Amino acid sequence: MPNFIVVIEHLEPCINKWILKEYEYAAKIFGSRLIITNVSNPEHATSLSKYFIVRKESAVDLLRDHENVIVLDPRAPKTLSSQELRLADYVVIGGIMGSHPPKGRTWFYITSRLPKAKPRNIGKHQYTIAGTAYVLKKIEEGKDLSEVMFVYGLSIKKRLSDIEIEIVLPYAFPVEDDGVVLPDDYIELISEYLPVYESRILRDAEDRICYNP
Numbered sequence: 001m002p003n004f005i006v007v008i009e010h011l012e013p014c015i016n017k018w019i020l021k022e023y024e025y026a027a028k029i030f031g032s033r034l035i036i037t038n039v040s041n042p043e044h045a046t047s048l049s050k051y052f053i054v055r056k057e058s059a060v061d062l063l064r065d066h067e068n069v070i071v072l073d074p075r076a077p078k079t080l081s082s083q084e085l086r087l088a089d090y091v092v093i094g095g096i097m098g099s100h101p102p103k104g105r106t107w108f109y110i111t112s113r114l115p116k117a118k119p120r121n122i123g124k125h126q127y128t129i130a131g132t133a134y135v136l137k138k139i140e141e142g143k144d145l146s147e148v149m150f151v152y153g154l155s156i157k158k159r160l161s162d163i164e165i166e167i168v169l170p171y172a173f174p175v176e177d178d179g180v181v182l183p184d185d186y187i188e189l190i191s192e193y194l195p196v197y198e199s200r201i202l203r204d205a206e207d208r209i210c211y212n213p
Helices: 017-033 042-048 059-063 105-109 129-140 186-203
Strands: 005-010 034-037 069-072 090-095 118-120 150-160 163-176
Touching: 005 017, 005 059, 005 129, 017 034, 017 090, 017 129, 017 186, 059 090, 090 105, 090 129, 129 163, 150 186, 163 186
Parallel strands: 005 034, 005 090, 069 090, 069 118
Antiparallel strands: 150 163
16 A cells, blocks of 8 residues: 655645644544644644644645655646555645635645646545545545546535525535545534634635634
């Protein structure tokens, strides 16, 4: 089996329950093979180091001179294969809470700055961090990407007082026989968190909410 290290490059300005849930799911899959990089903020490092191996250096600095690096990037022209993973030492995932439409931040912050790395996609749609970790694990286990089932878009309904709102997450989510693959309590967390997140983003676009765990 491959023994590559999974690197999540932390690119969000805040630590919140949502992104922690994404990181926790990746750690559940890859255990001690997971490293969170680019954690330069001391408060973030203190928070994340309770649960994960963290490095203050960015993946760009740590892996600049390595040859056997794969960056998972939706913009990459080639698709990831299990054969390539057998030769990889590191696989980098962007620690980004996705935007819609995608802004190409993985390419800008990581791929373009690691010219020796191999950029690879896992399909034409944007996955969450947790979803990306799941797909990566399935490919590591020998599955072809075409064998990994997914749905595009997840709809969550939530009642606020007398009004029912619908939250739509425009990302790809892996699917198994018993349904959509999600971190534990993911729906409940998003239902609680997203309306607050969006209202504060609109109120102050530059001071992005830190919904601390």
